[in-house]
Amino acid sequence: MLVSNHARPTLEDVAARAGVSRATASRVLNASPRVSPEALEAVNAAVSALGYQPNRAARALVTRRTGAVAVLFSEPEPKIFDDPHFARLIRAGARALADVDVQMVLMLVHSPDDQARAHRFLAGGHVDGALVFAPHRNDEVVSVVKKLPLPVVYAGKPWGSLRGMHLVDNDNEGGAVLATEHLKSLGRKKIVHVSGPLDELSAIDRLNGFKSAMSLDDKGVARLTEDGGFTREGGRKAMSSLLARVPALDAVFVASDLMAAGALESLHEAGKRVPEDVAVVGFDDHVAIAEHTSPPLTSVRQDSDEQVKHMVEHLMKLLRDETVKRKQQMLPTVLVRRESA
């Protein structure tokens, strides 16, 4: 043995052991077709014998690829803490990116300082692409990212023009229709809606689904819906105010499970039985919430794991310069029945 015992083996070592040149070894690692079966086998054997791991930096240097992608969240901090949805998205991202052997660089960008930092970082070529979670109307991140020559996939529709943007969205409108139709099919007559903040398109889409399933005009919408801000406390308050405004209501479609949990509290306080007096349908099907409310919550499932997985796949295609069939994907939503409706 001539190799030093502690240093990590290089491609050179692998090639030597397999009795081929560095170039051939490299071709094997990159699955090039121009390599004989014998060579392939010899190299693979050497790789596993030596426990070889390619040196990322060297590879990055020549391919001009970093092997890392940024994951940007624009949400303000309190939301990130309170809403398990974000933890779920972060986890899904970590997993999906690890699966394709790409490093995830997590950036929480909210203050102007953060934005400047993000811009510097992204423009600095430290990542190959980005996944962006920025649902709000005034999210500066979007405009920062848009002018960079960097492949980006958005989660849901960002505000503003969608021309040429790559995104993976959930069928919010369809899910809302599903929820509302379900309530109608139960024979409920006075159905109201607790919406998300209307500076997010997902909230607007859900509102629109409710609106069309109920055949409402704008005036009707104004009377029968209330903004709950996608927070638990907001959901509680919105529910209370709807109860005051529409005392005879017998069903409510709430645009998120977290808000629905708040709404249930409000209903209990008002002495309403669920689902006997008021049927409740949530949105997200976040098990940690939906299965632990009383009663357990009927909810529209949007599969965040699936969404993130699609985003990663989509971004990888962009990075490989593959043509993507559809720039904008829509994932289906389904109704999950539990006891609240």
Place this chain on the structure above:
Amino acid sequence: MLVSNHARPTLEDVAARAGVSRATASRVLNASPRVSPEALEAVNAAVSALGYQPNRAARALVTRRTGAVAVLFSEPEPKIFDDPHFARLIRAGARALADVDVQMVLMLVHSPDDQARAHRFLAGGHVDGALVFAPHRNDEVVSVVKKLPLPVVYAGKPWGSLRGMHLVDNDNEGGAVLATEHLKSLGRKKIVHVSGPLDELSAIDRLNGFKSAMSLDDKGVARLTEDGGFTREGGRKAMSSLLARVPALDAVFVASDLMAAGALESLHEAGKRVPEDVAVVGFDDHVAIAEHTSPPLTSVRQDSDEQVKHMVEHLMKLLRDETVKRKQQMLPTVLVRRESA
């Protein structure tokens, strides 16, 4: 202009513009003392004029440093979703590492598969070091990481021998004493404790603080405490069972805010007024929880942001081969009074 207009400038370009050699320019960037003021200024001017950003890969190749550190969480998924504590830690990590210009590679490692992947990744030399959050008794991560020649800083004490390990812990025991003494100073006579799961040393330390402040023996501890598993639901159940066992209790020290929220629910259900009938002190001072319970929760503050910041600082010192004064740091905890006690 001879430089191509689209390519990123290299150190060569900077050197040319500043009228020095590449070596000198490099020394300026790395703050070497062996460089004249004029050269320094010329290079800095060139850097900002060209908007130069060092190529990470090239630098990594020669320095044998990746500029990335791994952040490992061993917690099972439901916990990560439910407990805002983790979101907070993740966020703090992202921020602290970004501040020192290091990439954070987030790994959630729980299944044996995850462990294998983590081992491969860490052994592969893809990161310079690791921050490990693995509080449980049987966390395999710790043994995986321990045998790697990789600088590691732990959050809190991992289970097992602490010899030579680098860690930043909160003063759990001291905080527990603080909480208990506070309850005693309010004149409470029957004080009980909802503990965390006893396979975590932070939970054990808090329990020990309670034990010593109450001058209890093991039998006393067994009678006056109950494990709430660091979950909301667990806190609720533990409180109920303590109410059944010690009907005359007039105060409770709960080892986490999340559990305290559950305990408050249980107390309300039992018709107890807080703090009149039962005084409650939590632990964590997690504002998102503590400020929104009714009544707002008196709690022991442990500053997670600070803890993570210290961990990062500590790891950076290890990476620079600086000697660290104390391998194991302890951060103080303080009592934050609100209305529950």
Place this chain on the structure above:
DNA sequence: CTTAGCGACTCAAAGGTTTTCATCGAGGAG
């Protein structure tokens, strides 16, 4: 007057991989 020492530089090698281009050998067509 010679030489050692010093500070500020420059030169060039090294670091590990991918990829272009040239080479080599074998097999088929003429």
Place this chain on the structure above:
DNA sequence: CTCCTCGATGAAAACCTTTGAGTCGCTAAG
């Protein structure tokens, strides 16, 4: 038998930075 073609392979350049060795002009010491 010769000329081509084609597939597999190897040599070497390129990617960009850090860093040790060497250069140059100077001063201080002998």
